[in-house]
Amino acid sequence: MGEIVSLEELAAEVQPGCKLAVPADYCGVAMSATAAIIANRPKNLHVVCVPVTGMQGDMLIGEGLVGTLETSAVTLGEAGGAPRFQDAVRKGSFKLMDATCPAVHSGLIAGQKGVPFLPIRGIIGSDLLKTRTDWKTIQNPFSDEEDPIIVVPAIQPDVSIFHAPEADRFGNVRIGRRRELLTMAQASKATIVTVERISEESLLKTEDSAAGVLPALYVTKIAVAPRGAWPLPLWGEYGVDTAEVARYAAMARTPEGFAAYMDGFARRLREAA
Amino acid sequence: MPGYSNRELIIATIADLLDGIRHVAVGASSPMPAAGAMLLRARNEIAKRERVRISILGSEEHNFFTNGGVELFDCTAQGRVDAFFLGGGQIDGEANINLVGTGDYPQTEVRWPGCFGSAFMYYLVPRVILFREEHSPRVFVPKVDYISAPGVSDGIVRPGGPHALLTGMALFDFDKQKKRFSLRSVHHGYTAADVRAATGFDYDAPENVPETKAPSAENLAILRGRVTEELSESYPAFAEMLRGERKEAA
Known part of the structure; x- marks a missing residue:
């Protein structure tokens, strides 16, 4: 429960063929962990986007790791359409389960409640x-x-993964008002979380601090990843790196450009941290 | 020169279309609807009329939701969201909207992001304003390639639906019984014939189509002052563009 491990150990939870739930950009996307997952090359993932995805989903698609995509939208926001997603749709490279946002939430809430x-x-x-x-x-x-x-x-993911500002050493994770993270985690068989930092003091210590917390009961593994959402934003901590997302959008237009971008991505993540 | 830009006209028209509402939700990348909503909020405040609440989705500051992304949809289903904006890569004459792509689904030639919440919001928000600045036959088609959400429904609970269609050229009303748009007005600088030529679907129109109501001096003053200030918090690039257009016009 809420065991604190290395990024590599955390990424190993994502096995080939598993149903993986990922949040929207405004909720904290685990980008460092995504690079670590890609390094393991787990194929045929069923990615459930809660309720949409952007750069993270586009990268997993571009790497050929997605067998099924369940989402209400894929977009890079201001940087425009998601190029690897668009290309893969044209080629029919994966099973597409288009959805609408509240239906994804409803499926997860059913999973959370244990009703069909x-x-x-x-x-x-x-x-x-x-x-x-x-x-x-x-x-x-x-x-x-x-x-x-x-x-x-009901949607029951095998694993859900997100990035948050803080966990305590007992495995509790601060999620603030991003309550869909709680729903995601409670609906999932396992939840892995990367955080900016680990605090010594329990997040459940006071009523105020406990209000926006995902308890360790629902958390499988935690890894520290400073600036772990980069180049995407992390609520309350840092904004989106607009130039970097635009650079990705431009390069990922071709498979070669995408490969060149991904080649340096893990190194650039370390530099950004 | 009419003394206002096309964008200012659209923003003022949005404020008029929203008149009477108490809560409007706008997307994080929808500066024009947000500007219209802010104009309504400001002028209601000045006129001591009903308070207007604006929820900017995805914003940390202009968003009072505390229950995550699902709260907008719950709030809507409870009847607490009076107005919302939807667009589409394609919109047809029956107000069906397509946010998915062109060609045969699923392997669409052109793929757009996806339906988002449209297949829910369009049914449940009483006043949905269809807004698309680009007014062209590729957007306004006889029949959409994919129905993300239909304009009208029979035999289901549907308190919401299309209220108007606003473009860079014109303003249309929608008749749910006839399942047809009718042209209400054309914006300054365009003619009814321009609109007909740029619209791929058929619609009703009066013999003499009026010009879209020009923003009043008072509305322009609020828009250029307070609203532009408010906009620069959530939409800095757009606020700069509005300021730039004004300098050019002056």
Whole structure:
């Protein structure tokens, strides 16, 4: 529970074929750990984006490690479209499970609660339903009127991974108001977290400090990775490195450029730290 | 010269379209909708009218949610979000929107980011404003290649949907019964014929199409002062561009 390990040991949790949940850029993306995972080359990952992804997902796709992509969007934000994702979609390189943000949240909340599905409004009439045959339309069992509603199945990731500002030496992790990280972790069989720093004092010590904490109960492994979200932002700590994301966006337009970018990525991460 | 830029006209029009709402959510990369919402908030405050809350998604400062990314959707399903903006790579005459791509799904030739929350928000927010600055036949198509979210639905619970379509050229209303847009006005510098030529779908139009209401001097003053200041916190590049356009016009 909440064992503090090296980055390499943490990355080894991501095994070939596993269902891996990753957060959106505003929640803290474990980029250092992503480089460590890529070094292990676990193939055929089923990546669940909570509820969208950017550079991290694009890198895993570009490296040929993604077998299934479950996401509501892939974008590099201001830097534009995600080039390796777009290319792989054209080539049909992986199974694509397009989604809509609240449906991903609902699936994880079902997983968190240990129930098989959750109902959600909207979606009916969207072409999403043509390929998301795992989403079903049912009659609202509590209504006498005709009231069709979508149910989405529970999502249970094998591993969820994110980057946070701080953990304590007992394995508790500060997540602030990024509550989807709690949902992700509780729905997952294992959760691995990289942090900027480890504090000596327990985060559960006071009511104030405990409010925004993911307890060690749900945390499998923690590794220290200073500036571990770079070049993406970390809430409350540092902003996005716009120039670096733009550099990636430009280089990743071709497979060769992407390979050249990735060649120096792990080294640049160390330099940025 | 009309004394205002096309962008200023669009922002003032957005404020008018939002009139009466109490809570509007805008995307982190949507400076024009945010500017319109801020203009409404400022002028309501001056006129001592209802307070307008603006949630800028992904912003740390202008975001009062404490329950993570899911709270926007919960808040919306509870009926607490009055207005929202959606765009699309393609929008058709029945107000269907496509945020996915062109060609045959899944191996689309051009792939856009994806549906995001559209397949939920479009159904549940009472006043969805379709906003796309580019007004061209490649955007406004007879039929979208992929329906991320439909313009209208029958036989389901759907309190929300399209309220208007605003582009860089014109403003349209949407009739849910007829499932059709109708041209309300064209922006200064364009004609009804320009709009017809740049729109790939059919729509209704009055015989004489009025010009989009010019922003009042008071609105322009608020926009150029307080709103531009507020914008520079979340959208610094956009605020600079507005200031630059103004200098050029002067």
